[in-house]
């Protein structure tokens with residue numbers, strides 16, 4: 093950390109923001125007497141998270157304040173008695189997730205992330221037929237046609253600024269040369285207006301119909317004729333024109349957000365994107381890009397894959413990792429009463445709260461966490477990238493970014509708490 097003029101004021105540059113999956117790594121943040129302020133390159137989401145004051149609270153057992161060590165002993169007692177623990181939420185960094193995996197292996201637990209439903213929509217496609225995806229850097233430097241399918245990327249406030257309307261790119265691609273297309277329902281295209289005021293192309297249809305539109309584009313690109321006038325309310329002529337643009341683009345990308353494709357069997361829609369991308373590579377360069385990875389989801393999925401050989405939703409109950417994308421879902425395991433204790437972790441956000449379960453529940457959450465029930469154990473934890481250093485993996489799964497410690501925190505981090513549990517259990 094670069095010290096400015098006095099001890100109580102410091103400015104950190106090139107700070108990675110951990111508060112959504114695209115992990116912008118250019119923030120400039122001031123620490124003035126342990127209060128943080130974004131001086132450059134933030135967004136409202138980042139400001140709300142970095143600039144909020146940390147609450148003073150304590151570890152609790154059944155609502156009663158206790159020393160941290162006592163709470164850790166109580167966690168060990170619950171996990172020792174538990175036959176089928178569930179470790180969910182998993183909002184932590186790479187180091188925290190490594191300890192989650194170690195403890196899951198030791199206790200026979202099932203692991204699932206709070207965004208597990210979105211993660212498996214992608215995992216199922218990757219496992220089934222494979223995919224060709226790209227990175228934010230490749231989009232920034234090469235993409236001249238970017239199709240947003242079922243998302244406007246507004247949950248990732250700086251995606252356009254950092255990836256599409258960026259001032260510089262390699263290979264002299266000017267941002268105004270890019271064509272932006274939206275396919276879906278009620279998408280806000282403001283961010284897609286280019287710096288010269290050129291508006292994006294909209295293909296409006298219900299989210300459930302995106303797959304139909306993509307299949308029709310695929311058919312047109314193969315040279316098939318469609319003997320109808322409209323598909324999902326969109327004129328075939330419009331689709332034909334987009335199909336031509338896709339074939340002649342120098343580098344096209346289909347962007348989706350698995351979490352926003354909240355429809356039954358969304359994986360089939362994603363599979364349609366990926367199969368169209370594969371076909372298009374016969375003519376030009378084309379790739380997919382999945383927006384997501386909030387609350388450390390990409391890191392949790394990656395660490396799970398490194399250590400168990402499977403993506404998330406793995407159960408260690410038989411002494412070896414068993415992957416099951418449907419059965420090992422938090423919602424299903426709790427609903428079917430297949431687990432007898434719950435460890436919930438959320439160290440980035442106080443808004444994603446633990447489900448209220450009728451089994452012994454341990455919550456490792458931010459100090460601001462407000463639960464609608466009293467868990468058996470609550471431990472306030474520090475936030476990676478704010479209160480302690482660490483590492484997170486970006487939405488495109490290819491870049492891991494370093495997180496900085498920006499202020500002093502009196503709370504322990506997830507990794508150190510779980511290490512103590514592992515040693516004592």
Ligand code: SF4
Pocket residue numbers: 109110111112113114115116133134135136137138248249250251
């Ligand atoms: S867009 Fe996401 S990563 Fe970037 S500053 Fe905003 S919240 Fe942070």
